[in-house]
Amino acid sequence: MIRRLRRLAGYARRLLPHLPLASAIYGADLLARLRPGTVRNARGARTQGISVVVPERGTPDLLAETLTALELALREVAEAQQVIVVVNGAPRTDYAELQRRWPAYDWQFHERALGYNGAVEAGLAAARHGWTYLLNSDMRLAPDALAQLLPYRDDSTFAITSQIFFTDPARRREETGWSDYYLNIEFAEVYERDPGQARMARGNLYPGGGSSLCRTEVLRRYVAGSRDFSPFYWEDADWGIRAWSEGWDVVFCPLSRAHHHHRGTVRRYYDENEVARVIRRNELLFDLRHRWTRRHALRSLQRLALLDATSRRELLGLGLAWRAFRSRLATERARLNGLRFERITRDRWYGPQRSERRRPRVLLVVPFALFPPAHGGARRVAELVTRLSPEVDFFLLSDESSLYGETSEPWLLHFRGVHLLEGRGDRAGEAPLTVEQRLQRHAWPGLRAGLAAAIARFQPDLVQVEFMELADLAADRSDGGPRWLLCLHDVYLGSGDSDGDARQRAAIARYDAVVACSAEDAALLAPQAASLIGNGAVDRRAGYTPSPDGLLLFMGPFRYAQNLHGILAFLDSAWPALRAEFPALRLRILGGAESAAIAADDARLRQPGIELISAFVDPTPHLAECTLSLNPQIDIRGSSIKLIESLLAGRVCVSTADGMRGFADAGLQALIGSADIAGMAAAIAPLLRDAAARHRLETADSDVLDRYTWDAMAARQRELYRSLAPEHPP
Incomplete structure (x- = not known):
């Protein structure tokens, strides 16, 4: 006990001359907690030279x-x-x-x-x-x-x-x-x-x-x-x-x-001991100025007391204490206002300024990871941004930061700036949420704060919110700021919940413009005006070859529940009859990363003839190898990208009536409908028996399909941007 008291007394004697520095770091920590300030957004003049x-x-x-x-x-x-x-x-x-x-x-x-x-x-x-x-x-x-x-x-x-x-x-x-x-x-x-x-x-x-x-x-x-x-x-x-x-x-x-x-150079003019001493001193000074180790101030002062006499002497002075106070206060306030230094290298991406001309600045806000595109909504955003980025400065604020990585870079290259975040609190195995619960969950406080910071940082002309799940974000919009656009991949109105519908309509009404992906969805929004910009696909018709026999293709990431439920229902009600007539028939499923764990627990996905690909893949070679594609979906909203993607690759698609949403009235001969999933077997079998008839259908819709390419959809999006940001049109 006496030895400990003597040691503490020694610390006190050594630290007494550092009372100004000790006061500075304690004062900075206290003031930051009492007056945290607000998010700072620095901005400087554009200069050359x-x-x-x-x-x-x-x-x-x-x-x-x-x-x-x-x-x-x-x-x-x-x-x-x-x-x-x-x-x-x-x-x-x-x-x-x-x-x-x-x-x-x-x-x-x-x-x-x-x-x-x-x-x-x-x-x-x-x-x-x-x-x-x-x-x-x-x-x-x-x-x-x-x-x-x-x-x-x-x-x-x-x-x-x-x-x-x-x-x-x-x-x-x-x-x-x-x-x-x-x-x-x-x-x-x-x-x-x-x-x-x-x-x-x-x-x-x-x-x-x-x-x-x-x-x-x-x-x-x-x-x-x-x-x-x-x-x-x-x-x-x-x-x-x-x-x-x-x-x-x-x-x-x-x-x-x-x-x-x-x-x-340093080690040629200073001996190793002196270099090591200066490094120790400066590391501690850095910690004192920024509370980098996150330890209590007393622990840092204890380290100061243990420094050699020369280093302690060099850390004296009112000026040094004042500079430490100002730096520590600014760093602590930044942390309290949401700056996460540990995420800087992971969550912030930057693109170059591509033109001296002032172009429209569009901030995309999304609740789900987009790249690599592992679901239809991500594919839509990727294709439209890729086509419009030569004319538009895009910025991205995205949730689910942990799902981005090096493989995301080819798509992120089309953005001028990217901020990623995560923390909405999804829990594995939890029950499906209602629409109202999803709105509350996805527009979480961290995302709202991140959006406010992104608007201040990127100064967009247009805030483009993707998915109904984020519609509540517009409640925070301020007067005189950018215009707001809501892109509804799926419209959930008309489900029979009148209170829920009223809640959604109130959120949608806060936007300057709304986009729907199908005419059926646009009709649900009435009397709310909506621009129809449907889903499209990459035009692969130039590389068309007649389809081979023996392989069905389902392009449906299991992350989207309707894809999983639909293909399992197909395996139960249609696949057995098809395999009985065509024993060599195979079914290839592009199920995405989530499908591996699901297949491990479900023998239907491991039965003979089933090929499950549990990764993000380019569908091009799979479309070339397949006989036709499937779209066994029930009760969907929006429209199905996989359907039009098949047709623009020269492959017939057999779909349920629900799955044809957005395309049912287009007069597409290669789109074969079935009232339900069980009935798809009867629609598929004749196409497997008669390759010549199937091949005629594969090239029958050329003129109609021109309206459904991503290029055509990007042209519609461009016109919408022009109407919303006429001061800086693309």
Whole structure:
């Protein structure tokens, strides 16, 4: 007990001079809880012109390679340029030849070593342009490295970082430019993620100090505030957290590439013990400024007391305490207002600005993961966005973030910005929800807050809400903001629940425009006006070949309950008769990822002749291989994409009458109807017996089908955008 008291007394003596710092971090935590403020959304002027700051100490040989590569990279930039080389702590005479080779560059010579932060600050003082690229003197830029960054200079962007490779390809890639962190309650721990073959820009925890393009004025302020980290390490991490907390974006651009020679300047001028000491001190300072380990302030102060005397002395002063207070307060307020630093690299994706012309800005809001498209609604959004993105700046706010990943990138490339989130509280095995319960569940508070932040960040002309499940979001819309469009993949009105219908109609009425996917759905909405933009399909008729024998195809992800119920009913009531007459007949089911677990518990999906594919796949080869397709659905709304997809691939589709919703009156000869699922066997058998008759049907609807391609549907969507955003038409 006495030993413990003595130890505590020792801590107190060591910490007494740090009373201002202790007060600062306690005060910041308390004030953040009492006055959390609101979500911050920073926005800066759109400026052009690039200054390049190259801190340099004692490596003129590597600097020559760096400047040679930089010269080539600047040739690809059609803007005003400036290069500032900050030589510090090295003889001027060592650089005479380099000055002769690049006389137009601004050369600074400082007799004493400035440290990294000091050298950057000196260079920024001379920067003339709105954006500054920080370039290590041992970093070689690819010829297009700077040009690749320029389209990401959005109003809300603070910094864009290049991807880093080592000049030694055999070396493990611990440095990539894509920064993230591990949550560690003992000490702050950051690292750099491996982007693999990624092409799309992503959220970045902080901009690497040797390969990043930053807003000059904002960076000046951050660098002035990070002098406490001198002479090296953790400064750039501090800039990134300050930027995110203030509402800026920090972006990693994998297509901008730089190669790092990595001859460590720091370790040539400081011994290992001193380097380790400064790293420990700065890691703790970073934690004190941002509460990064999430520990109680007392635990951090205990760590401070255990530091060596030199480090404790360097962390003294009212100025340092004030800067820690301001940074910690801003970071804590950002957390309390929903900023999740641990999700930055996973949930934020960015696309380049594709045109100098102001284009319509459309924010899509969806309750389900879209990409890769594993259900009909996702396929619809993917096809329309792909066709319209050359004319429209799309942004995406999506729930179910955990279902996105690297395989989503080809579709996300069509968006200017993407924010993902998750947390609505679905529970495995719970009973089906009513429509009213689904509306409440899907428009959860986190999504509402995310939408408000996305509107402030992306400044859309149009908020496009997908699916009835999110219709309640418009209750939060403000006067004078963007116009709102509700796209109803399924209209649930007319189910016999008058109170539920009234609730839905009240939600729908808050929108400026409504889209229905079938004429039957539009009729249910009356007297609410609705634009009819039906479901379409990829036009595969140019590659048509006559259908082979022996394979039925059902393209129905089990995530949609009607698909699962329909195919199981088909297996019970129609499949046995077909197999009895055609013993070699096979049925291929594209059931999606959910189907594997269902098949494990249901022997009907494992019987002879059934081929279940439990993954997202391109249907093209399966359509080419099939004899005809099935659509055994009952009581659906909207319209069935799988039906029109089959016809536009030159394959007959046999459907229930309910499944023909949206297409029943189109006069399509290759669409064969049946009153119910059991009756589908009688409709399918003649088509299996007579291949010639089947082949005639496969090419009979060419003129009619032109109206049902995705191109045709995109044209309708384009006209709707023009009517809703006439100031910036596509």
